Amino acid sequence: MSFRTFLCLLSTALLSIGCIGGGGSGSDDGGSDGSSQQSSNEARNAEESTPQVSENAGVYSAVATVEEEPESDSIVVSLDDLSITQAKLNVGDPAPPLLVQDWVLGEAMNGFEPGKVHVVEMWATWCEPCRESMPHLSELQQDLGDEVTIIGVTSEDAETVQKFLNEKPEGEEKTWRESIGYRLALDDQEKMKTAWSQDSGHPGFPTTYIVGKEGRLEWIGHPDDIEEPLLEVVSGLWDRDRIVATARYEKVLEALDAKVEELARTGDWDTASAYIKAAEQEFGRTDSLVQLKLALRVYKANGAPGKRPTASSVVQSMATLKVGDPAPPIAIDQWATGEPIESLQQGKIYVVEFWATWCPPCRAGMPHISELQTQYGDEVTFIGVTREDRPTVDEFLASKQEGAKTWRDVVKYRLAIDQSDETSMAYMRAARQSGIPCAFLVGREGKVEWIGHPARIEFPLQQVVAGKWDRDTKY
Numbered sequence: 368m369s370f371r372t373f374l375c376l377l378s379t380a381l382l383s384i385g386c387i388g389g390g391g392s393g394s395d396d397g398g399s400d401g402s403s404q405q406s407s408n409e410a411r412n413a414e415e416s417t418p419q420v421s422e423n424a425g426v427y428s429a430v431a432t433v434e435e436e437p438e439s440d441s442i443v444v445s446l447d448d449l450s451i452t453q454a455k456l457n458v459g460d461p462a463p464p465l466l467v468q469d470w471v472l473g474e475a476m477n478g479f480e481p482g483k484v485h486v487v488e489m490w491a492t493w494c495e496p497c498r499e500s501m502p503h504l505s506e507l508q509q510d511l512g513d514e515v516t517i518i519g520v521t522s523e524d525a526e527t528v529q530k531f532l533n534e535k536p537e538g539e540e541k542t543w544r545e546s547i548g549y550r551l552a553l554d555d556q557e558k559m560k561t562a563w564s565q566d567s568g569h570p571g572f573p574t575t576y577i578v579g580k581e582g583r584l585e586w587i588g589h590p591d592d593i594e595e596p597l598l599e600v601v602s603g604l605w606d607r608d609r610i611v612a613t614a615r616y617e618k619v620l621e622a623l624d625a626k627v628e629e630l631a632r633t634g635d636w637d638t639a640s641a642y643i644k645a646a647e648q649e650f651g652r653t654d655s656l657v658q659l660k661l662a663l664r665v666y667k668a669n670g671a672p673g674k675r676p677t678a679s680s681v682v683q684s685m686a687t688l689k690v691g692d693p694a695p696p697i698a699i700d701q702w703a704t705g706e707p708i709e710s711l712q713q714g715k716i717y718v719v720e721f722w723a724t725w726c727p728p729c730r731a732g733m734p735h736i737s738e739l740q741t742q743y744g745d746e747v748t749f750i751g752v753t754r755e756d757r758p759t760v761d762e763f764l765a766s767k768q769e770g771a772k773t774w775r776d777v778v779k780y781r782l783a784i785d786q787s788d789e790t791s792m793a794y795m796r797a798a799r800q801s802g803i804p805c806a807f808l809v810g811r812e813g814k815v816e817w818i819g820h821p822a823r824i825e826f827p828l829q830q831v832v833a834g835k836w837d838r839d840t841k842y
Contacts, residue, residue: 473550505548695793705781749780
């Protein structure tokens with residue numbers, strides 16, 4: 368069990384019996400990267416406050432304070448001893464070379480021009496999110512002009528790309544060739560796919576890389592999120608060191624979580640505490656480290672001989688949900704569209720997506736999910752789950768998308784209503800996902816294969832269907 372997740376579940380249990388004052392955990396707020404934002408804020412500005420936990424019947428003082436037991440200084444550890452996974456290519460590293468077989472759109476280049484900002488986007492013609500991002504990238508190229516050079520790179524052959532460029536986007540008069548306002552190039556025998564996508568741990572499409580004026584990677588992410596960092600890189604306001612520090616903090620925190628759990632299982636409390644202390648010395652007393660320390664105290668108290676069960680007993684029966692775990696059952700109150708299903712069946716693939724009618728990114732992704740449902744047919748079952756009531760959902764479905772069709776006509780997959788919050792708790796809360804839309808990909812073995820924004824599901828879904836998916840893939 369992840370210790371920070373342990374604390375999250377503990378807080379939920381304490382709230383349910385009135386043991387913790389204040390508000391509950393985060394709710395669906397339309398964001399898709401709340402945990403990363405929290406880590407960024409923590410790495411930049413460590414919090415000095417301790418969670419306020421009050422005692423109650425059956426809740427012992429180990430829960431109430433982090434600082435109750437003195438820490439031993441006799442054990443010295445190093446964070447370098449943690450099993451920290453590191454990609455070959457990271458922000459701050461020199462950008463790999465531009466290895467292009469041919470240029471299919473725009474003026475040819477021999478390489479990155481020193482002193483200039485470049486954007487490399489890895490994409491494919493079959494990738495719907497790639498196509499959806501093309502107008503945005505074209506606008507950025509036009510707005511920034513000579514200050515930035517945007518290059519789209521695909522590993523497909525020339526014939527496939529030329530055929531795509533001669534097609535017209537749905538409902539448009541211009542072809543893709545006429546619409547795209549930046550350079551497109553063919554990868555040289557997948558050399559860029561290896562050096563950029565695989566080595567950075569971002570094998571999915573689309574992924575964009577900002578290369579700064581010094582020729583170093585400044586940012587890696589989805590093209591929909593590129594505008595703010597790109598403008599800061601161009602203006603010279605970008606703080607690369609903060610991004611690098613945040614990335615290290617997140618990786619250390621992940622490895623520390625696993626190490627503390629490993630040590631706690633053997634009862635080596637002092638060494639576990641020493642690792643947390645070492646992290647505090649480097650990063651400060653962040654919220655997550657305070658939570659990890661508190662979780663360790665509670666875990667120790669609950670497992671000590673002669674102790675009566677505390678509130679932590681409540682959460683021991685609650686499963687932590689992560690990739691590789693069995694998918695929780697779905698408990699649906701009503702089905703707004705599609706044929707109802709009773710449960711997730713072994714041998715079948717499911718995508719459970721959490722959304723809301725008021726969420727613009729959720730609505731924007733519905734046509735894409737509908738296309739995937741049509742593409743995969745009976746191989747994959749898509750289920751959109753909302754916590755809203757039936758009248759709200761029905762009103763939304765009867766309203767019109769931009770154009771003549773209603774949302775009921777647009778949506779080609781099942782929509783479910785979870786007013787009881789059972790399914791949302793089992794998936795979103797247990798997986799510590801606070802932002803929507805958020806999708807859970809469930810494989811044929813009934814296990815969670817991937818968790819993330821539905822705009823990025825195409826690659827893992829393709830791999831799961833083909834039986835080639837590696838759960839350890841960082842995507």
